[in-house]
Amino acid sequence: CKHGSPAHGFFLLGFNFLITNYIVYVNKMLFTTTKCPPFSLTCIHLLVNIVFVKAAKRARVFEPAKSNDNKGSFPLGKCICVGMLQASGVLLSQMSLMRNSVGAYQLAKLLQVPIVATIEYFWLSKTLSLNRITLL
Numbered sequence: 001c002k003h004g005s006p007a008h009g010f011f012l013l014g015f016n017f018l019i020t021n022y023i024v025y026v027n028k029m030l031f032t033t034t035k036c037p038p039f040s041l042t043c044i045h046l047l048v049n050i051v052f053v054k055a056a057k058r059a060r061v062f063e064p065a066k067s068n069d070n071k072g073s074f075p076l077g078k079c080i081c082v083g084m085l086q087a088s089g090v091l092l093s094q095m096s097l098m099r100n101s102v103g104a105y106q107l108a109k110l111l112q113v114p115i116v117a118t119i120e121y122f123w124l125s126k127t128l129s130l131n132r133i134t135l136l
Contacts, residue, residue, distance in 0.1 A: 024105065031097065031098040042090050045094075046087060093105075
């Protein structure tokens with residue numbers, strides 16, 4: 001597949017789909033066979049995430065975002081808040097997988113996007129373009 005071609009995009013989407021499902025099934029297996037607590041699995045998940053983000057940054061896959069204050073960093077309080085929200089989202093997701101079947105877990109994950117879009121529409125008066133609605 002040539003980089004940037006539709007075939008390359010479909011390959012990446014398919015690869016992401018397979019890896020994501022593999023991770024879900026491995027996590028479910030860990031919950032059912034080893035009684036691994038969700039907090040421990042969340043810590044492992046976040047540590048692996050940090051390693052891959054650092055590696056991607058070093059490989060110049062992306063450029064870190066700059067703040068508007070020209071100091072080059074975000075306020076520590078906001079970073080901690082976002083980090084805690086992200087970690088709690090992963091933990092709640094792991095707890096859902098531990099308590100529910102894989103099918104129910106996947107369905108709940110799929111329903112998050114339209115629910116968030118609906119909340120943003122009614123609460124924040126945000127609308128989505130036709131292209132974004134089509135992607136959903």
